[in-house]
Amino acid sequence: MNNSKEIKKTGNIRLQSQNKILMAASTEFVLQGYRGATVQSIADRANLPKANILYYFKNKENIYHAVLEHTLQMWDEGIGDINPEDGPKAAIEKFIDAKVRMSFKHPESSKIYAMEIIQGAQHLKDFARTYQRKWVREKAQLFQQWIDNGEMRDVDPVHLIFLIWSSTQHYADFETQILTIMNRADYEDEDVETVISFLTDMILRGCGLK
Amino acid sequence: MNNSKEIKKTGNIRLQSQNKILMAASTEFVLQGYRGATVQSIADRANLPKANILYYFKNKENIYHAVLEHTLQMWDEGIGDINPEDGPKAAIEKFIDAKVRMSFKHPESSKIYAMEIIQGAQHLKDFARTYQRKWVREKAQLFQQWIDNGEMRDVDPVHLIFLIWSSTQHYADFETQILTIMNRADYEDEDVETVISFLTDMILRGCGLK
DNA sequence: TCATCTGTTGACCATATAGTTAAGTTTTTT
DNA sequence: AAAAAACTTAACTATATGGTCAACAGATGA
Numbered sequence: 001m002n003n004s005k006e007i008k009k010t011g012n013i014r015l016q017s018q019n020k021i022l023m024a025a026s027t028e029f030v031l032q033g034y035r036g037a038t039v040q041s042i043a044d045r046a047n048l049p050k051a052n053i054l055y056y057f058k059n060k061e062n063i064y065h066a067v068l069e070h071t072l073q074m075w076d077e078g079i080g081d082i083n084p085e086d087g088p089k090a091a092i093e094k095f096i097d098a099k100v101r102m103s104f105k106h107p108e109s110s111k112i113y114a115m116e117i118i119q120g121a122q123h124l125k126d127f128a129r130t131y132q133r134k135w136v137r138e139k140a141q142l143f144q145q146w147i148d149n150g151e152m153r154d155v156d157p158v159h160l161i162f163l164i165w166s167s168t169q170h171y172a173d174f175e176t177q178i179l180t181i182m183n184r185a186d187y188e189d190e191d192v193e194t195v196i197s198f199l200t201d202m203i204l205r206g207c208g209l210k
Numbered sequence: 211m212n213n214s215k216e217i218k219k220t221g222n223i224r225l226q227s228q229n230k231i232l233m234a235a236s237t238e239f240v241l242q243g244y245r246g247a248t249v250q251s252i253a254d255r256a257n258l259p260k261a262n263i264l265y266y267f268k269n270k271e272n273i274y275h276a277v278l279e280h281t282l283q284m285w286d287e288g289i290g291d292i293n294p295e296d297g298p299k300a301a302i303e304k305f306i307d308a309k310v311r312m313s314f315k316h317p318e319s320s321k322i323y324a325m326e327i328i329q330g331a332q333h334l335k336d337f338a339r340t341y342q343r344k345w346v347r348e349k350a351q352l353f354q355q356w357i358d359n360g361e362m363r364d365v366d367p368v369h370l371i372f373l374i375w376s377s378t379q380h381y382a383d384f385e386t387q388i389l390t391i392m393n394r395a396d397y398e399d400e401d402v403e404t405v406i407s408f409l410t411d412m413i414l415r416g417c418g419l420k
Numbered sequence: 421t422c423a424t425c426t427g428t429t430g431a432c433c434a435t436a437t438a439g440t441t442a443a444g445t446t447t448t449t450t
Numbered sequence: 451a452a453a454a455a456a457c458t459t460a461a462c463t464a465t466a467t468g469g470t471c472a473a474c475a476g477a478t479g480a
Contacts, residue, residue: 013427031329033243038467049429054469056427111328114383118321119241121386128390136391159408162388166380167373173324176331178372180338181346198369206412223447223457248437259459264439266457421480428475433468440463447456 018056020046022070025063030111034064067112068123074109078102082139088152089209091142092164093200099168100196104187110172136161153208160207167199228266230256232280235273240321244274277322278333284319288312292349298362299419301352302374303410309378310406314397320382346371363418370417377409 024046028037039060043050057063080098082091103110116124136158143157171178171187179185204210234255238247249270253260267273290308292301313320326334346368353367381388381397389395414420 017427033245033325033329035243036245039469040467050468051429051431051470052427055429058469060468114328115243115325117384117387118324119243121390125386125390128387132387133391133393155412156404156408158392159405160412162380162384163377163409163412166376166384170372170376174327174372174376176335177327177338177342180331180335181343182368183343194366195369198366199373202365202370202373202416203412205418206415208415227457249439250437260438261440261459261461262457265459268439270438423480424478426475426477429473431471431473433470435469436467437465438463439465441461443459443461445456445458447454449454450452 014056017048017052018066021048021053021056021063022066026067026070026108026112029064029067030108030115033115039063065123068116071109071112072124072127074102074106075113078106079135082142084142084145088143088146088207089204092204092207092209096164096168096200096203097196099164100171100192100199103168103170103172104192104195107172107175110169114169114173153206155207160203164199164203167203168195171195224266227258227262228276231258231263231266231273232276236277236280236318236322239274239277240318240325243325249273275333278326281319281322282334282337284312284316285323288316289345292352294352294355298353298356298417299414302414302417302419306374306378306410306413307406309374310381310402310409313378313380313382314402314405317382317385320379324379324383363416365417370413374409374413377413378405381405 021042025037025042028042028045031037032041037060039053040050042063043053046053053063057066078098078101080095082095086094113124116122121128139161140157143152143160146152147154147157175187179187201210231252235247235252238252238255241247242251247270249263250260252273253263256263263273267276288308288311290305292305296304323334326332331338349371350367353362353370356362357364357367385397389397411420
């Protein structure tokens with residue numbers, strides 16, 4: 001007990017610092033890109049001396065790896081599963097709902113992910129090649145079954161997934177543009193619901209489910 | 211005549227070099243980001259000595275400005291106009307068609323644009339605040355009229371524009387991911403048509419136009 | 421109290437990079 | 451052909467940056 005308490009205590013300091021660093025680093029990586037984000041700028045944002053940053057993470061690339069790992073975890077949690085028993089309508093509704101909420105809740109994750117892909121997915125190629133490809137194949141097959149059963153219109157399932165990804169992530173990645181165009185300073189809670197119902201409506205109709 | 215010929219000649223050398231530099235710079239900026247793209251790397255890609263790059267463009271930021279200007283010109287040309295006389299169906303068809311073709315033809319422009327927006331649109335805020343906002347307002351009004359006339363379903367015109375932007379640009383920006391997932395090396399000509407017909411079909415249905 | 425482990429930090433270094441300069445070469449003009 | 455303008459480029463400079471190190475501080479356990 002005494003032992004575990006002590007471990008927890010030191011562990012907390014570690015985790016606290018690491019978290020502070022990762023948050024600061026995420027912001028810097030989004031704002032300045034990988035090369036543009038300097039260890040010093042991350043340190044400044046985290047209110048820690050540079051050497052302290054490099055005590056917790058051996059080097060800049062390791063910080064980035066940790067940020068990416070966190071991003072992928074978000075992606076994984078936020079994807080919202082598509083279950084056979086839901087049927088196409090509920091499945092699409094849940095999927096869109098999860099992705100939109102994720103976009104509004106963790107825009108930095110979406111942005112870091114987007115920048116990685118745009119720049120050629122150097123660090124994520126394996127992820128896309130294995131995990132993601134498998135995920136898309138599986139879900140596409142599911143949609144295809146629903147199509148074959150006449151439960152939804154005959155639309156290309158893979159492109160359908162791309163459509164849902166792109167239209168939902170857009171609100172995170174292009175936040176700046178969207179807010180500027182709508183002449184607003186920030187998103188509000190009701191925006192999430194508006195977007196969900198707009199996209200759900202459009203896409204369900206596109207799939208002949210409404 | 212002699213005079214104009216000579217001017218043209220020198221002008222050509224200038225333009226040729228500048229173009230070579232801008233192409234190389236675009237690639238580097240996409241691949242490495244603004245800070246990550248070094249003048250040397252641009253020089254290498256353009257097969258010119260570094261000092262020569264800086265003879266044509268006073269500094270790195272000027273290169274970037276020139277690249278962005280080119281990007282915005284692409285955006286402007288590729289947006290495809292939305293005309294009142296087309297009616298909603300043809301208008302949406304034309305709009306999607308233009309955007310998708312642009313995405314497949316000039317993915318680097320789309321990528322540079324996307325990275326700028328994701329990073330906070332430091333260099334494009336004015337563009338979005340004036341030109342783009344006006345464009346969206348105008349086109350949204352047009353859609354609203356069609357809606358009021360009962361020519362299309364009552365969907366939020368602004369979000370409709372966002373949907374078309376996001377879903378079409380996705381094929382440029384997330385090229386790497388899409389190709390990896392589809393287990394392909396490159397896009398083919400027929401992909402453009404597939405995407406156009408998929409998105410047109412989905413979105414027209416969403417708008418009750420099919 | 422002493423020893424050890426964890427964390428903190430200023431000072432330092434090697435290197436990469438943006439940008440300058442000066443000495444050229446080539447092209448254009450007169 | 452001579453002068454001027456446009457272009458080319460190696461060498462250099464100042465600075466920013468990633469990363470190391472060594473000295474120190476604080477907690478923990480015996």
